[in-house]
Amino acid sequence: MTILNSLVAIALIYVVLLFLIAFVAERLAVRGRGRWLRSPLVYTLSLSVYCTAWTFYGAVGYAARSGLEFLTIYLGPTLVLAGWWWGLRKLVRIGRSQRITSIADLISSRFGKSNALAVIVTLMAVIGTTPYIALQLQSVTLAVSVFTGGIMAGADPRGAPDAQSVAAMVALGLALFTILFGTRNLDANERHHGVVIAIAVEAVVKLAALIAVGVFVVWELSGGIGPTLARIEASPISEWNVSPGRWMGLTFVAAAAFICLPRMFQVMVVENADERHLAVAGWAFPLYMLAMSLFVVPITVVGLDLLPAGANPDLFVLTLPLSQGRDGLAFFAFIGGFSAATSMVIVAAIALSTMVSNHIVMPIWLRFQGEGASVSGDVRHMVLLARRISIAGVVFLGYLYFRLSGGGSALAAIGLISFVGVSQFLPALIGGLFWHGATRAGAIAGLLVGFFLWVYTLLLPSLASDAQFVAGLLDQGPLGQGWLDPQALFGISGLDPLVHALVWALTLNALVFVLVSLVTTPDPIERLQGAQFVRVFDRSANAPGWSRSAAESEDLLIMAQRIIGPQEAQRLFQAESARQGLQGYLPDTTPEFINRLERELSGSVGAATAHAMIAQIVGRASVSVEDLMAVADESAQMKEHSTQLEAKSEELARTARQLRRANDKLTELSRQKDAFLSQISHELRTPMTSIRAFSEILRDGDGDPGQTGKFAGVIHDESQRLTRLLDDLLDLSVLENGQVTLNLRDGRLGQVLDHAQGAATAMGDDLRVRRERAREDVALHTDLDRLSQVFINLIANARKYCAAPRPELRIDVHTEGDAVVIDFIDNGAGIPADKQNVIFEKFARVGSDQAAGGAGLGLAICREIMTRLGGSVSYLPGQEGAAFRVILPLRAQMAAQ
Amino acid sequence: MGKRVLLIEDEPNIIEAITYILSRDGWDVLSHSNGEDAVEAVAAHAPDIVILDVMLPGRSGYDILGDLRRGEATAELPIMMLTARGQARDREIADELGATRFMSKPFSNAAVLDAIRDMAIEA
Incomplete structure (x- = not known):
């Protein structure tokens, strides 16, 4: 246990050291004095998160099992950096110009800022990366077990009781470290100076450790370069036994993964401070990888020679020094592997947590916040909390996977499987960068197809040893359908499973992506984003030397x-x-x-x-997450605002319409008032004229004495006419203003008609009124005087205007529903159709008969009265003569106040 | 110069008053109470002077005035407009249409008489 203790102590000291470095770097960066922290060298070294514990330990194991095939893992990135630096530069430019926070962000941003797409990419990244994190935990526990158990023969690490707790401790420590430095910045800036510098230091440590072991192996164990080369010559490893298909496939996968791995995207694009650093990384990182791979073959060959058969070649880097009693070197190698593992976990956790919190946690949280979400310190705090929880979650998922899978060979293969998984991002990424026509639907469809095929053809078979179901699937295909065999789709067998999966998944992914993109049209945001992505260089290209x-x-x-x-x-x-x-x-x-x-x-x-x-x-x-949320919030508010504005402008338009109508009405009223005054003037002046003329005649005494009485009678009549006119005017005014007080009483229709007939006709009148008294026995509850006034008017009109030789007025009564209807029909000439609608207007006299003596207000008054009584009076066309219909509701409320 | 006056007016009492006043002064007064055929009435009676009310049943006095002024025989006929509206605007319209005199109701008998005499002299 002392060894374990010293290992823990060394690891702890190392972590504390990293912690301090990160802390100091962070402080320097905050004070703006850390420019050197952002040097091309640091950038290049940070790219070394590509080399995980899987490469640190596993490269040797890989070489022991598959010869030089392990070189493909380094060849892919080298080809990308050397041959596709322009593509990377575009990626970095876009990442910087669009303030991209992760690969999920990049893809979703390119395709119209679709959160659905971001969620898909995030989930795929988590699924693809979790086993990889587990792999790192396994490497550390395995390495620890080498020291504690002395398991030179590569016993199952699960046997060691400490393994689980070691993994748990490592996971916990890494989660803490990542939380401390990955989410330190309160401005939630996606750049992490402390972490990057720590990663760079770890890059140096792991390289130094591997080289130290290599130097020890070559010069001490093997006796120099010459003998080592001789050993290699003699070893089967040096034989070229890799099929071209697999070689190309693996190189391609490594290249794709180098671009698409969330952690690589994090250090290469998100953490990039200056795109010129790429130029340095372009040659420096291949050199780094060359150095990393330089001693892989010697260590493998010597390990295979010196160590007992059956020893786990994955652990040669540790076991070779240990077997020679070089504990110090072994510790150094352990720290190197530890560095490789921790740097990967830290960066992967940051990258994944950014995705998870930005695209899954925050949207959910914001939704739960509802409309009340405002941009405040609260939100900022929430972002960091979400990210911290996500980090813990991601690391815990890795640990869980490690616990459940139990480690072993299934986990060892996960490195390449993971590479193929993340390489499914490639079509959407490349298409998004270079093809205007790429659409969101295409990206989603392609990703889903690729992801499904990856799970089906690669991930499931990799679990075969653990799951009976999968084993059966491999043997007979699903439901016995052999052509659906995950490792031989459509009966295409004989391919290497990995290449088989890669070809199917990536080809169909790309195909579906292109086809769906061709048949769908991008929405405006997609177009805009597409243009910004594809043509990110256009402006600078047009302005050289800007x-x-x-x-x-x-x-x-x-x-x-x-x-x-x-x-x-x-x-x-x-x-x-x-x-x-x-x-x-x-x-x-x-x-x-x-x-x-x-x-x-x-x-x-x-x-x-x-x-x-x-x-x-x-x-x-x-642009931080807060900014984006502020934008989202503000656009929501703006939307709300614009809706409100729209409502307001509608309201304004309505008000304007109302005002216009009111204005029209006022203008019309003003016109009516003028016309009315003019009419009144006329109606008053006419009798006044007669009165004045005859009174002057009488005054001057030059009238014919025989005519004096007649002239006085005219004066008298005309002054009465004036009085009637004024009475009518006042009555109408009162009725129109609604100031009339109704005197409701019970009575019978017949009596009211009797009274009206009596008042309207005079003895010796030749107008004959025909009534049917039986029908007039209707009980009324209304203002009997006002009703009578209406009847008097109508009867008087008939008396005045009916010009028939034997004038006759028929008063017809019947009830209709709850109303009594009284028709006044005479046998005169009636009223011409074009006048029927004006007779109820004020001063609307029809015909020339001034003898009637009315001022033309009678029917206007009748109409007002009937309205007050809740009924109506109207002209009844189509009768023999003039006909008026009065309708009086029997149980209606009076309209008067 | 004859002494024939045609009074076109629809108010019986006013017709009676003006007829009385002018007859006593020696004028031969004829009256017509409808607007529609007033122009024909003028042609038929060939008066020396016309008194024309504005608010007539059937046709406005202004329209009748316009017609008379356009007619060859009546272009120079002395015409006195009579109106109960008596607003400034009415006087303007009457002037524009070529009325010889304008008098608003109510009027003084002496003023009517003077106006008719003046018109006869001017003509």
């Missing part, structure tokens, strides 16, 4: 034009140029100008969006 500020200025102008319109943007920029004394040129991006621009843009798109957009171009502040 200075940073000029490019920024141009970009700002382009963006400003999109938001506030070309004219306004041009005006703004020209004004600024003039202020800076740079007429004819673009203005410098001074802080004042940027602030002013941001304010201008805020007016159009809101503060958070404007800030985020400017920050993307100026690069001064990064």
